[in-house]
Amino acid sequence: MNTSKILMAALLALGLAGTGHSQDIKAKLGTSLPDTHPQTIGARKFAELADKKSNGRIKITVYSAAQLGSDQQMQAALRGGTQEFTVPSTATLANLVKEFGVIGLPFSFANEKQADAVLDGPFGQSLLARLPEKELVGLGFWENGFRNFTNSKRPITRVDDLAGLKVRTMQNNLYIDLFNGLGANAVPMPVNELFTALETRAVDAQENPFTVVHAQKFYDVQKYLSTTGHAYDALVLIAGKKFWDGLKPEDRASLQDAAREATLFQRQTSRELNTRMRGELIKLGMLVNDVPDAERQRMREKLAPVIAKHQTAVGEDTAKAFFDAIAKAPK
Numbered sequence: 001m002n003t004s005k006i007l008m009a010a011l012l013a014l015g016l017a018g019t020g021h022s023q024d025i026k027a028k029l030g031t032s033l034p035d036t037h038p039q040t041i042g043a044r045k046f047a048e049l050a051d052k053k054s055n056g057r058i059k060i061t062v063y064s065a066a067q068l069g070s071d072q073q074m075q076a077a078l079r080g081g082t083q084e085f086t087v088p089s090t091a092t093l094a095n096l097v098k099e100f101g102v103i104g105l106p107f108s109f110a111n112e113k114q115a116d117a118v119l120d121g122p123f124g125q126s127l128l129a130r131l132p133e134k135e136l137v138g139l140g141f142w143e144n145g146f147r148n149f150t151n152s153k154r155p156i157t158r159v160d161d162l163a164g165l166k167v168r169t170m171q172n173n174l175y176i177d178l179f180n181g182l183g184a185n186a187v188p189m190p191v192n193e194l195f196t197a198l199e200t201r202a203v204d205a206q207e208n209p210f211t212v213v214h215a216q217k218f219y220d221v222q223k224y225l226s227t228t229g230h231a232y233d234a235l236v237l238i239a240g241k242k243f244w245d246g247l248k249p250e251d252r253a254s255l256q257d258a259a260r261e262a263t264l265f266q267r268q269t270s271r272e273l274n275t276r277m278r279g280e281l282i283k284l285g286m287l288v289n290d291v292p293d294a295e296r297q298r299m300r301e302k303l304a305p306v307i308a309k310h311q312t313a314v315g316e317d318t319a320k321a322f323f324d325a326i327a328k329a330p331k
């Protein structure tokens, strides 16, 4: 054997050379929603792109529908290093980095295009930059979409119709205050427990984009869907920082590249499905009513104290930067 062959044999023995299996990076990506939801469709696209861009070195396995736990449990697993990726709502991520809560401030965004501009611009990037201090790395904002109200009792045509309804909310103080502020009774729980809670009538109502209502089959246990569009919800593709820091620079580059492409695909898929699922839900028997803008405006007015409280909670500077970014964004 010549010197280079000896060196190669030594490197292989140490698992430091070649493209053998010992070199492959295996990672788990957990989502909270089923395979048919754009959160998981986007996750599978990211896994496929990561594989392609790394020439097959990075193998990400997607576990959907909270198989690895709730949003909050998965965030903890990323920080602890037992899971590598997840895609939580900004609302649950806000329990770790409070500034993410600003995205859910009710009636802030006019449309998706405006959300893209804010999230992809300096403001969104400043939020992602806060993740490393919590042992997480942000790879991009995905979309959950505008949230609508569903319930088993009556159509919501006026703000007063919400009175007394027991509504499941995400585990997030802003959403809890929002629905209590509108006269309903908020009951926070993870999304994977929600179908049973609706079915057993432990709660009367929930709020989510059309895609979630469809993917979670809430049409089987909720009659009325009212297009309150009370908040825009973004998802955040995150990695555990320990895992991320242990990767070679070229692997991080492949993943960033995959994340960029998957983000565009995920948003487009989310928008297409959110448009289509409205009609599907009607076909499946839901009674869908459009809440007039004047009534949405009344909801917003009623929520003024809640909005003020949560601007303070996320930090006045963050809230100001957020509203400035919205004002500058094209609609």
Ligand code: EAX
Residues within 6 Å of the ligand: 032, 033, 071, 087, 088, 089, 144, 170, 190, 191, 207, 208, 209, 212, 233
């Ligand atoms: O994270 O918990 C929820 O209602 C969210 O919309 C969803 O699971 C996305």
